[in-house]
Amino acid sequence: MTSIDDERRDTDSKRDDRPSLRQGDAHPSSDKENAHLSPSKQAGRPEHANDASERADPYQDSALASRREFLTRAVGGVAVGGLLAAGSLVLHRGRGQRLTKGQNLQPARSFRVVSPKGSPTGVMVTGSDLAKRLDAALNRLGGLGHFIKPGDRVLLKPNMAWDREPDYAATTNPALVELLIRRCKRAGAKQVIVSDHSVSDPHRAARRSGIEQACTKAGARLVIPGSNDYVTARLAGRRLQSWPVLSLLYKVDKIIDLPVPKHHSLSRMTGALKNWIGIAGGTRRRLHQDIGTTIVDLIAAFPPTLVVADASRVLMRHGPTGGRLSDVKETKVLVAGTDPATVDAALLPLLGLEPDQVTHLLNAVARGLGTTDLSIISRIHLDG
Numbered sequence: 001m002t003s004i005d006d007e008r009r010d011t012d013s014k015r016d017d018r019p020s021l022r023q024g025d026a027h028p029s030s031d032k033e034n035a036h037l038s039p040s041k042q043a044g045r046p047e048h049a050n051d052a053s054e055r056a057d058p059y060q061d062s063a064l065a066s067r068r069e070f071l072t073r074a075v076g077g078v079a080v081g082g083l084l085a086a087g088s089l090v091l092h093r094g095r096g097q098r099l100t101k102g103q104n105l106q107p108a109r110s111f112r113v114v115s116p117k118g119s120p121t122g123v124m125v126t127g128s129d130l131a132k133r134l135d136a137a138l139n140r141l142g143g144l145g146h147f148i149k150p151g152d153r154v155l156l157k158p159n160m161a162w163d164r165e166p167d168y169a170a171t172t173n174p175a176l177v178e179l180l181i182r183r184c185k186r187a188g189a190k191q192v193i194v195s196d197h198s199v200s201d202p203h204r205a206a207r208r209s210g211i212e213q214a215c216t217k218a219g220a221r222l223v224i225p226g227s228n229d230y231v232t233a234r235l236a237g238r239r240l241q242s243w244p245v246l247s248l249l250y251k252v253d254k255i256i257d258l259p260v261p262k263h264h265s266l267s268r269m270t271g272a273l274k275n276w277i278g279i280a281g282g283t284r285r286r287l288h289q290d291i292g293t294t295i296v297d298l299i300a301a302f303p304p305t306l307v308v309a310d311a312s313r314v315l316m317r318h319g320p321t322g323g324r325l326s327d328v329k330e331t332k333v334l335v336a337g338t339d340p341a342t343v344d345a346a347l348l349p350l351l352g353l354e355p356d357q358v359t360h361l362l363n364a365v366a367r368g369l370g371t372t373d374l375s376i377i378s379r380i381h382l383d384g
Helices: 004-014 051-056 061-075 130-140 174-186 202-208 211-218 274-279 284-288 291-301 340-351 359-366
Strands: 122-126 153-158 191-195 221-223 230-234 242-246 254-258 262-264 268-270 306-310 313-315 328-330 333-337 378-381
Touching: 122 130, 122 340, 130 174, 130 306, 130 333, 130 378, 153 174, 153 274, 174 191, 174 211, 174 254, 174 306, 191 211, 202 211, 211 221, 242 291, 254 274, 262 313, 268 274, 268 340, 274 291, 284 291, 291 359, 306 340, 333 340, 340 359
Parallel strands: 122 378, 153 191, 153 254, 191 221, 254 306
Antiparallel strands: 122 333, 230 242, 262 268, 306 333, 313 328
């Protein structure tokens, strides 16, 4: 395990912000100069030279193989220490443990909290101020204090999969992450941890998305999982009987799902349900072979405490990676709730989709994770 300060010192000494390479390894090309261009300077064109191919199919076998090769070579010699030392950042070493015959399986675990009597299970808030939208939604659901108790260890699970700036709407709004960290601490949380299993280089994704900075400002622990930070869980799902998941799931009391609503080339949409693929290790390509089922297997085994989806900016096309500001639509909407399928159903109209176009949503509803009946959504309009 390496602290953020140590990581930054190491970064400064190398003139590159990727994990250090072992001697003799070829260094991957860097787009560090482009990484700091403002979104306005990149409007109307991809951020990276290879964005067009990523938008076509970000999960091609060749692309995944090259990512795995890079990660294996780049950080294969880095030792990972204990996961939760104060102020630590765990270095990424791989894509999670392989399943082995006879391996001990951890049980599935629910993080759900029953809503207060009379409170809705889903809320949609429209307004120009994100903090006001968040507070209005949480209050309508019964107050964050109903879900987060003093002494709780809370995991915030954003979408931090891609090396993208916030304006491109491919990752969770860092402003929402910062607000939720502060709200959880105000509710008495003993510790707030932020983590995700990135597809892009995780250090670049954390920094470029602004989520690392949000954690630093609000006082949360950012954990980038390595290959030793997964345990194999018994999912007993329709497709996944067992699978490697973040060991953090067994070290926290509550989990808040913080998806970014956007288009997805394979699953049609990313939202609360699809965001849960980020708790999984193993080979992501295998999960995508039956994505409409595997997503639901994961979230049914580990349902979150709350879902909060900021739709300030919605990626309408070329998801999940995006790369063009012209593909992003601005809204003033936030959706929150206790049932992930209900939240996703409420987000569908923003993406121009119907429930029958999203297989994993229908599967989740069939398994009791929410409803597509939008009449149950409580609606709040701020700004008059």
